[in-house]
Amino acid sequence: MRAIFLTFLLLTSLPASAVELFGVPLANADKGNLGFAVKRAGATLQETERNQVYEVFDSSNILDASFRLYLGFDVQTGQFGFAEYHLHRMAHQRMLNRLTEKYGPPRETPGEFLTDQLFEWQVDGIDIRLHKTRGCNCSRLLYTEPATFETVKQQHAQVQQQRADEAAEKFLKAY
Numbered sequence: 664m665r666a667i668f669l670t671f672l673l674l675t676s677l678p679a680s681a682v683e684l685f686g687v688p689l690a691n692a693d694k695g696n697l698g699f700a701v702k703r704a705g706a707t708l709q710e711t712e713r714n715q716v717y718e719v720f721d722s723s724n725i726l727d728a729s730f731r732l733y734l735g736f737d738v739q740t741g742q743f744g745f746a747e748y749h750l751h752r753m754a755h756q757r758m759l760n761r762l763t764e765k766y767g768p769p770r771e772t773p774g775e776f777l778t779d780q781l782f783e784w785q786v787d788g789i790d791i792r793l794h795k796t797r798g799c800n801c802s803r804l805l806y807t808e809p810a811t812f813e814t815v816k817q818q819h820a821q822v823q824q825q826r827a828d829e830a831a832e833k834f835l836k837a838y
Contacts, residue, residue: 681786681787682786682787682789682791682806684697684700684701684746684806685697685700685701685703685704685725686700687700688787689743689746689787689789689806689808690787690788690789690808691743692742692743693736693740693741693742693743694715694734694736694741694742694743695741697734697743697746698718698734701720701725701732701734704724704725705724705725706720706721706722706724706725706732707720707721707724708720709721709731715736715738716735716736716738716815716818716819716822717733717734717735717736717745717815717819718733718734719731719732719733720732720733720734722748722749726748726750727754728750728751728753728754728757728758729748729749729750729751729754729804730749730750730751730801731748731749732746732747732748732749733745733746733747734746735747735812735815735819736811736815737811737814737815737818738818740811742808742811743808743811744807744808744811744812744814744815745805745806745807745808745812745815746805746806747803747804747805747806748803748804748805749801749802749803750801750802750803750804751801751802752795752801752802754802755780755793755795755802758793758802758804759782759793762782762784762791762793762804766784766786766791767784769782769783769784769793770782770783770784771783774796774797775797776797778795778796778797779795779796779797780793780794780795781793781794781795782794788808788809789806789807789808790805790806790807790808790809790812791804791805791806792804792805792807793805
């Protein structure tokens with residue numbers, strides 16, 4: 664009886680659910696396990712960013728009303744930095760309802776215009792943002808691990824600078 668009671672206490676004291684994508688908890692996901700899970704779920708790799716800061720997938724087969732999924736990882740460690748879905752605009756309210764059911768009421772930030780909306784949750788150290796921008800025919804759903812996301816943004820900026828330097832050098836050699 665004591666074992667059953669202790670098991671019950673253990674199960675009820677655990678968090679309701681970690682933030683997961685494709686069965687992989689994002690708090691400790693990496694390029695290997697999350698990338699494999701996304702491909703196994705049916706996403707098609709469209710391109711890999713140079714130095715593999717992020718990968719771009721066609722997500723239309725894995726999330727209804729989505730058409731693109733970006734996955735970003737720390738180049739050195741392979742740790743998860745972000746997952747960003749691009750959703751058709753008409754799916755925004757449906758996605759907001761799903762996220763609210765799963766994570767509870769969001770923090771809402773109105774935009775400059777009526778059509779600008781930002782909804783945010785923070786669960787298990789993962790930031791979740793659903794953003795609809797004025798003039799865009801899509802919404803974005805972004806999952807980030809904040810510290811790694813900052814590293815990934817810095818790495819991406821370095822790659823962009825490297826590309827600009829290479830283009831400038833190529834231009835100078837052209838004449």
